[in-house]
Amino acid sequence: MRIKRPRIRQKIIFTLERQLVKGAHYQLLLxxxxxxxxxxxxxxxVMPSGEPTSTFxxxxxxxxxxLSDPGYLGDDQGNWRRFISTLITVAGYVVFLxxxxxxxxxxxxxxxxxxEQGLTPVTANNHILILGWSNRTIHIAAEIFQSVGRIRRFLEKYDAKKLQLIILSEEVSSFQMQELKDHPMIGTRAHEIVLRTGLAIDREHLRRVDSLNASCVIVPSLAYGRKELISPDIETIKCLLSLNAEAQAQNNQDLPYVVAEIQDENKINAARRSYTGPLEVIGSNTIISRLMAQNIRHPGLSAVYNEILSQVDDNNLFSQVFPELTGQPMGRLKRAFTRAVVLGIVKSEGxxxxxxxxxxxxxxxxxxxxxxxxxKNSTDLVWRKDRISTDYAPMPFLGMLPVExxxxxxxxxxxxxxxxxxxLIRELCTYEDEKYFIRLVGLRPIAERExxxxxxxxxxxxxxxxxVVAxxxxxxxxxxxxxxxxxxxLMVSSDRMEEEEEADARTMVGYVLLEEVLEKASKRPSVLLELSDPSNESLIRRFQSEVIISPMVLSHLLAGIALQRELNSIYNELFTVGGAEIIFRNLPEYGLSSGKKxxxxxxxxxxAHGETILGVYLDRPDASGNHLLLNPAKSHEIGLSDNDRFVVLTTFY
Known part of the structure; x- marks a missing residue:
């Protein structure tokens, strides 16, 4: 039989340890x-020393x-009392203090x-919630903070007094808060953003950010670091299922409005089936591919898209009801809005x-x-009564212009x-009357591409x-x-890089080498770069290329659609084959020559030609260094040259 040795000392130490690790309350009790x-x-x-310590x-x-106050040390008389007092006082320094x-x-x-870890639950109502930290998150927050007019109408809709923005991130640290502070559009307002730690697919973590009481939930997709079997789209759909399940568990019939990003268009319908509340799904790959395709077909359009979709302080799309203008013809409305361009209407059908x-x-x-x-902003959405006149006579219809x-x-x-x-290739296949030859060059194995x-x-x-593997x-x-x-x-950021800075570095180095090859070419092709980090655009601005910054475009879409739900249908109309599209027109097509207009x-x-002009793309930059003049004042006089082009909205039938 095995003899157990007495371990009293170890037992006492172990017991004390288990009590100490229980927290401050137990530590104070011990x-x-x-x-x-x-x-x-x-x-x-000290009792044997007599008065005044004669009783216990x-x-x-x-x-x-x-023990508690060393100031009593000098009041004692007698060697024994002073000795005991000194020992207790020293023990007081060590133990008590x-x-x-x-x-x-x-x-x-x-x-x-x-x-700091953001583990405590929040209590909020009608807040805006962003689930997940990706290369879109900071830009989404910046867009929301800068959309003053949209935010005002958004708060009025939900009867809220102040904007509350909460971000749920897998990890929360001082680094993320500093990133928010460093963003020029957020700055000191970073302290208004609440960060919480958690996963968007975990119901307990969704309760931590009070998701069911949010006015709007934005679910951006991760752009990099995808796992082999768990893609960002799977996590997004799981998040939608978790929101649904949480609402059912709490018998909450009024689910929050959700804007979700799905990369693979084949999973968009699955995302819609996963959530029974109000939902807008943005197919990010589809949107970016459509922008690229239209820019390939009409080189130069990236400048228009970047201004409409990526710049908060430039032109944006707005939708608003004007009941006082009911019954007015569209021609008069175009004249009445002197600081905005009227593009059309949106009808609500449930x-x-x-x-x-x-x-x-x-x-x-x-x-x-x-x-x-x-x-440019919501304050420009005003119309002038003097421009709504009964003597308005539109120009006679001159006929639709052919599209090249x-x-x-x-x-x-x-x-x-x-x-x-x-x-992109799938999008190009939708142009049934056009033929393309595409050479794909990269390190991805051909079998995976096929x-x-x-x-x-x-x-x-x-x-x-x-x-081609190269x-x-x-x-x-x-x-x-x-x-x-x-x-x-077309140069795209590699998906084999975990960090967007590394992916952009390869793209920009390749572009600089490409410029050396094209420098002596007799014919220069149009070059379009896709970047992930907006700060990198300034590094190649002096070259002759166009740039699409995917995270900025998608961030603007997510933020804009979160504040104005109907914008999703407008963007889909603009970027889909057929229907209304943005193109360029040369001056001769409108029967014009150089001069001032x-x-x-x-x-x-x-x-008169059945189109809507948005602005002018100047062959030479203006005084501020811009080629694109979008939505100028109606009275603005533009000096046109032969190589200038009009940016117009036309309709393909």
């Missing part, structure tokens, strides 16, 4: 017991006073760390919205219909690979894809590709 024990022992030892109670009190301060300090530090853009001048505005306008058809095969060179490339491009079997006669940041590899023979070159004159001329 400390109080230790103080009491020292006081009792000291009282017993007075002796214990005497010891406790010396040192241990007490240590316990309280440790408790406060632990509590502060707990609060949970769905139906936009109608680029309407004819004789179209009469119906009751309870939203007017869609392009303006791309008859020859379009050659496109794509350098790099990410999730937007298959979506798996994602399996849909090409249905369009092999119109869209031909050639896969590293485009080597000049020798770029020269082998014969880049100068292509019509368009007022913008309202150009607006009337465009309306």
């Amino acid at each position: 400390l109080a017991a230790l103080i009491g024990l020292i006081s009792i022992v000291g009282g017993i030892l 109670g007075e002796s214990v009190w005497w010891a406790f006073l010396r 040192g241990s007490l301060v240590a316990v309280i300090t440790t408790w406060m530090n632990r509590k502060i760390r707990h609060l 949970e769905h919205f139906s936009p109608q853009l680029n309407l004819p001048d004789d179209y009469l505005l119906e009751d309870d219909v939203l007017l869609v306008l392009l303006a 058809e791309l008859e020859n095969r379009i050659n496109i060179l794509v350098l790099g690979w990410n999730e937007h490339v298959p979506a 798996k994602e491009l399996a849909f090409l079997s249905e369009n092999g006669d119109r869209v031909v894809v050639e896969n 590293d485009f940041i080597r000049e020798s590899e770029i020269r082998k590709l014969a880049a100068e023979t292509f019509d368009h070159i 007022r913008f309202d004159e150009l607006e009337s001329l465009a309306s």
